[in-house]
Amino acid sequence: MKVTLSWTLRAVSLAALMTAGAAIAQDKEPVSPLPAPKAVNPAAAELGKKLFFDPRLSKSGFISCNSCHNLSMGGSDNLKTSIGHNWQQGPINSPTVLNSNLNLAQFWDGRAKDLKEQAGGPIANPGEMAFTHELAIETLRSIPGYVAEFKQVFKTDKLTIDEVTRAIAAFEETLVTPNSRFDQWLDGDKTALTKDELAGYKLFKDSGCVACHNGPNFGGNSFQKMGVVQAYKTASTAQGRVDVTGKDADRLNFKVPTLRNIELTYPYFHDGAAETMTQAVDLMGRLQLGREFTTDENVKIVAFLKTLTGQQPQIALPILPPSSDKTPKPRPFN
Amino acid sequence: MKVTLSWTLRAVSLAALMTAGAAIAQDKEPVSPLPAPKAVNPAAAELGKKLFFDPRLSKSGFISCNSCHNLSMGGSDNLKTSIGHNWQQGPINSPTVLNSNLNLAQFWDGRAKDLKEQAGGPIANPGEMAFTHELAIETLRSIPGYVAEFKQVFKTDKLTIDEVTRAIAAFEETLVTPNSRFDQWLDGDKTALTKDELAGYKLFKDSGCVACHNGPNFGGNSFQKMGVVQAYKTASTAQGRVDVTGKDADRLNFKVPTLRNIELTYPYFHDGAAETMTQAVDLMGRLQLGREFTTDENVKIVAFLKTLTGQQPQIALPILPPSSDKTPKPRPFN
Numbered sequence: 236m237k238v239t240l241s242w243t244l245r246a247v248s249l250a251a252l253m254t255a256g257a258a259i260a261q262d263k264e265p266v267s268p269l270p271a272p273k274a275v276n277p278a279a280a281e282l283g284k285k286l287f288f289d290p291r292l293s294k295s296g297f298i299s300c301n302s303c304h305n306l307s308m309g310g311s312d313n314l315k316t317s318i319g320h321n322w323q324q325g326p327i328n329s330p331t332v333l334n335s336n337l338n339l340a341q342f343w344d345g346r347a348k349d350l351k352e353q354a355g356g357p358i359a360n361p362g363e364m365a366f367t368h369e370l371a372i373e374t375l376r377s378i379p380g381y382v383a384e385f386k387q388v389f390k391t392d393k394l395t396i397d398e399v400t401r402a403i404a405a406f407e408e409t410l411v412t413p414n415s416r417f418d419q420w421l422d423g424d425k426t427a428l429t430k431d432e433l434a435g436y437k438l439f440k441d442s443g444c445v446a447c448h449n450g451p452n453f454g455g456n457s458f459q460k461m462g463v464v465q466a467y468k469t470a471s472t473a474q475g476r477v478d479v480t481g482k483d484a485d486r487l488n489f490k491v492p493t494l495r496n497i498e499l500t501y502p503y504f505h506d507g508a509a510e511t512m513t514q515a516v517d518l519m520g521r522l523q524l525g526r527e528f529t530t531d532e533n534v535k536i537v538a539f540l541k542t543l544t545g546q547q548p549q550i551a552l553p554i555l556p557p558s559s560d561k562t563p564k565p566r567p568f569n
Numbered sequence: 570m571k572v573t574l575s576w577t578l579r580a581v582s583l584a585a586l587m588t589a590g591a592a593i594a595q596d597k598e599p600v601s602p603l604p605a606p607k608a609v610n611p612a613a614a615e616l617g618k619k620l621f622f623d624p625r626l627s628k629s630g631f632i633s634c635n636s637c638h639n640l641s642m643g644g645s646d647n648l649k650t651s652i653g654h655n656w657q658q659g660p661i662n663s664p665t666v667l668n669s670n671l672n673l674a675q676f677w678d679g680r681a682k683d684l685k686e687q688a689g690g691p692i693a694n695p696g697e698m699a700f701t702h703e704l705a706i707e708t709l710r711s712i713p714g715y716v717a718e719f720k721q722v723f724k725t726d727k728l729t730i731d732e733v734t735r736a737i738a739a740f741e742e743t744l745v746t747p748n749s750r751f752d753q754w755l756d757g758d759k760t761a762l763t764k765d766e767l768a769g770y771k772l773f774k775d776s777g778c779v780a781c782h783n784g785p786n787f788g789g790n791s792f793q794k795m796g797v798v799q800a801y802k803t804a805s806t807a808q809g810r811v812d813v814t815g816k817d818a819d820r821l822n823f824k825v826p827t828l829r830n831i832e833l834t835y836p837y838f839h840d841g842a843a844e845t846m847t848q849a850v851d852l853m854g855r856l857q858l859g860r861e862f863t864t865d866e867n868v869k870i871v872a873f874l875k876t877l878t879g880q881q882p883q884i885a886l887p888i889l890p891p892s893s894d895k896t897p898k899p900r901p902f903n
Contacts, residue, residue: 288641297636297652307622307889314899318631322656324902499891511894552884555641557833560845565648568658 265440265449268418269495269545272411273336278388283406285384285553286399292371293364295320296565300357300403304332306550309499310410315507316471320365327473328507331500333548334493336408338455343489343505345458346479350404355396368396374563375399380556412496412545420542428542435539438532443524453494453543461487461505464525471506498541512537599774599783602752603829603879606745607670612722617740619718619887620733626705627698629654630899634691634737638666640884643833644744649841650805654699661807662841665834667882668827670742672789677823677839679792680813684738689730702730708897709733714890746830746879754876762876769873772866777858787828787877795821795839798859805840832875846871 286292290299303317303325304310310331312318317325327343335341341353357363358371375381376394385394388402417436419427428436439445448454458476461467467487476485489505497503502510509515516536520526528536620626621634637651637659638644644665646652651659661677669675675687691697692705709715710728719728722736751770753761762770773779782788792810795801801821810822823839831837836844843849850870854860862870 290639291647295652296648297646302631305624307887309891312631313625313892314630314901318629318901322901501892510898513894547888550886552886553641554881557643558647558835560847564844567648567652567656 264421265445266421266453267451268421269334269411269413269451273408275405275408276388279402279405280409282384282388283402283404284550285555286403287406288553289555291374291558291565292358292366293320294366294565295567297567298364303329303357306410306548309333309496311500313501315502317363319363320361323362325362326471327505328502330492331496332407333410333412334452334495335410337452338490338493339457340490343473344476344479345490350407351400354400354403370563371399372396377559377562378556379559384556410548412547415495415543415545417542418545429538431535432538432542435535435537438536439539442520442526444519447491447523448494454491455493457491458485458488459491461489461522463523465522467522469506469508473505475505494540495543496545498544512540598755599779600755600787601785602755603668603745603747603785607742609739609742610722613736613739614743616718616722617736617738618884619889620737621740622887623889625708625892625899626692626700627654628700628899629901631901632698637663637691640744640882643667643830645834647835649836651697653697654695657696659696660805661839662836664826665830666741667744667746668786668829669744671786672824672827673791674824677807678809678813679824684741685734688734688737704897705733706730711893711896712890713893718890744882746881749829749877749879751876752879763872765869766872766876769869769871772870773873776854776860778853781825781857782828788825789827791825792819792822793825795823795856797857799856801856803840803842807839809839828874829877830879832878846874
């Protein structure tokens with residue numbers, strides 16, 4: 236009887252293994268495929284898309300969320316550090332907005348707890364969009380097309396920064412990039428990666444990269460010190476997590492960036508100092524792991540990293556509702 | 570026999586009249602519906618769309634064609650005058666790219682004969698994208714995705730400014746906005762306009778606006794002096810057509826702007842000095858026609874002008890091919 240039961244259980248387990256091959260494969264890995272995007276109200280996301288592309292949320296009328304989180308370019312601006320109002324040089328590299336809902340917090344130092352909180356930041360940052368929430372709201376309230384759409388989405392006449400940032404966050408939650416070649420491999424398609432790419436993935440795991448870059452977003456789920464084994468030399472004045480916690484131990488601790496779509500989100504690091512994936516892999520090895528990757532190892536890791544490019548969001552460019560005669564005029568030059 | 574023939578002809582004519590009602594209606598008007606967009610090579614237009622949205626055609630890596638001809642905002646930037654590299658204040662209001670293929674020439678002073686010639690201008694203008702054609706081409710040639718796409722579109726390995734501007738022009742030729750309410754009315758739907766809008770159109774014709782704003786694009790087909798009856802007072806130093814012809818008679822002659830989508834393309838005039846349609850109509854009456862429109866007349870003309878908003882182009886936001894390690898780095902700050 237005992238033997239029979241054991242065999243029965245074995246048979247059941249085997250069947251489970253066979254039908255759930257993909258799940259089993261990913262269970263063994265320290266990373267996982269992207270989850271499906273959180274279900275959001277499509278009307279809120281559509282409104283949020285308009286706001287994301289609308290430069291009238293800036294003092295100049297020239298800078299929108301999409302200026303620095305460009306959805307044509309991996310949700311980043313591909314600049315070392317960003318350009319703000321009056322061509323100010325930003326202090327930090329623009330992180331991608333893609334899959335950002337998976338991050339434990341927003342901004343490099345995690346000072347915003349979620350996308351909604353983040354969305355209000357750049358609008359009012361004097362070095363970025365240089366507006367105020369009050370003027371942004373006055374602007375939106377003067378635009379009949381927006382007034383009607385906010386009412387339709389939120390079922391209220393209230394149009395405040397709360398509704399604005401909720402809508403932008405709803406849009407951003409849709410910005411998920413599934414089905415990278417690596418995800419296909421994780422899901423069981425063993426032909427999705429080449430031998431070199433797989434060798435790169437093995438190096439990525441065996442060398443310790445995966446200690447920080449793990450989970451569904453290959454990062455974004457912890458703060459880590461930049462420069463663990465060797466101190467990081469940079470002209471950047473960004474201090475990282477210490478600015479939020481006040482704890483000296485958090486100096487130069489930054490949110491670990493996602494590696495998804497890394498091929499599109501150059502340059503790298505919080506200061507944008509690594510121009511290429513080759514440089515980033517080399518420096519990460521030295522600074523964080525105390526390891527010098529050989530050229531061959533570096534090439535393989537980079538080949539693996541390029542398999543993390545997912546399907547980019549299909550965005551129909553929004554047509555923005557026109558200003559009215561009462562809309563405050565943009566002030567780019569004063 | 571003669572009578573019979575005459576009646577036969579009359580019957581034929583009547584049938585023609587009945588089946589071609591729309592054509593007859595528009596024949597009586599000094600304006601006409603938008604023609605269908607010129608057939609272009611869809612692959613060339615798709616490549617051109619990428620280039621139109623690509624800030625890597627600028628020195629900074631931040632400014633694209635779409636920055637000042639924003640397809641979310643009527644193909645304009647809705648600024649008095651545009652913002653260029655290093656936040657330079659441009660000398661002139663950005664004209665809409667929508668329906669621009671119908672214009673007799675490009676730029677306010679007509680210095681480019683067509684869209685292809687225009688497209689090369691801002692890239693190399695130190696006050697706009699501040700790049701050079703040589704660097705733009707070096708950049709594009711370093712991007713494998715572009716190299717492959719140019720080859721596919723143009724069936725040659727040649728990748729020069731000629732192919733670049735041909736592709737951008739091909740995309741721009743697709744940016745046509747048909748089926749405005751006014752076009753529906755022209756096409757025979759007599760319910761498409763309200764009584765006030767029709768009264769505004771009658772005023773537009775009877776007052777002489779139509780002398781310059783005529784044809785399928787309500788303008789764009791002649792150069793005219795700004796300030797015919799009264800001299801135009803402006804801080805702008807733009808001299809207009811004289812810069813092209815060298816003839817003093819062409820001083821302050823500018824290409825008549827299209828009125829299509831005028832609701833979206835504020836502010837108005839070559840210097841962007843008229844912030845609202847109300848102001849623009851009032852000033853045009855005084856300066857060009859020696860006429861003071863009453864408030865009621867102005868309201869009706871503005872109501873008519875708002876019927877010229879057509880269907881905006883449906884644009885799927887392009888995903889740009891990533892730079893390679895060899896791509897020259899953007900230089901926003903030096």
